[in-house]
Amino acid sequence: MALKPNLIPEPALLLVPDDAGMLSWRDIFLNDHPVQMEIGSGKGTFLLAAATEFPNHNFIGIEWARAYCDFAADRIRRHQLPNARMVRADANWWIRAHVPDQSIHALHVYFPDPWPKARHHKRRLIQTPFLLHALRILVPGGILRIVTDHAGYFEHIRTVCSEFKALRIIDFVPPLPTADGLLVGTNFEKKYILQNRSFNSIALKKPE
Numbered sequence: 462m463a464l465k466p467n468l469i470p471e472p473a474l475l476l477v478p479d480d481a482g483m484l485s486w487r488d489i490f491l492n493d494h495p496v497q498m499e500i501g502s503g504k505g506t507f508l509l510a511a512a513t514e515f516p517n518h519n520f521i522g523i524e525w526a527r528a529y530c531d532f533a534a535d536r537i538r539r540h541q542l543p544n545a546r547m548v549r550a551d552a553n554w555w556i557r558a559h560v561p562d563q564s565i566h567a568l569h570v571y572f573p574d575p576w577p578k579a580r581h582h583k584r585r586l587i588q589t590p591f592l593l594h595a596l597r598i599l600v601p602g603g604i605l606r607i608v609t610d611h612a613g614y615f616e617h618i619r620t621v622c623s624e625f626k627a628l629r630i631i632d633f634v635p636p637l638p639t640a641d642g643l644l645v646g647t648n649f650e651k652k653y654i655l656q657n658r659s660f661n662s663i664a665l666k667k668p669e
């Protein structure tokens with residue numbers, strides 16, 4: 462079901478055949494600007510703000526829910542942002558299939574689904590296999606930022622990240638100059654802040 466009728470996700474929706482192999486960002490964006498990637502973009506609020514703030518960076522949002530992905534792509538089209546694209550896919554699969562080694566300058570994961578029930582924990586995005594993807598695709602010096610409101614998931618994230626020595630934990634510096642003391646300015650952050658929820662953040666850097 463669409464979030465709004467008459468969404469036009471093209472041309473901001475990046476359609477990649479499953480067998481296309483590794484992509485060339487240059488072919489997609491027609492420049493060699495640094496590429497940043499957001500996983501689980503939801504309605505695309507962060508991606509839009511970041512692409513507006515940094516016109517000399519390219520942005521890819523991966524979102525597997527069709528309604529949200531189309532909504533975000535439609536917003537990118539309406540804002541005429543040539544430096545942003547949405548992809549409708551499972552991030553782990555799509556990264557493995559299509560994202561070249563050492564091609565991403567920053568990875569953003571904001572309010573990933575916490576899957577609170579113990580029997581669903583294996584569905585959580587932030588696991589060692591995901592960190593291995595991050596290590597492969599980040600450029601030297603590239604940064605992975607994660608924010609969550611879920612204390613239990615954050616404990617898990619901190620443990621998995623601490624044990625993963627190939628990426629170094631660094632101070633979390635907000636990726637954007639957001640208003641009102643927000644960390645990242647996503648829809649979930651704006652919603653949860655009204656509920657007085659607290660947030661946890663972590664950042665990891667690939668060695669230079």
Ligand SMILES: C[S@@+](CC[C@H](N)C(=O)[O-])C[C@H]1O[C@@H](n2cnc3c(N)ncnc32)[C@H](O)[C@@H]1O
Binds near residue numbers: 502572
């Ligand atoms: C809790 S929402 C947060 C959305 C947005 N980041 C925000 O903060 O407003 C998590 C989003 O991640 C998407 N998602 C979860 N796992 C994903 C995956 N493996 N690949 C792509 N998208 C995923 C969900 O569909 C959902 O839209």
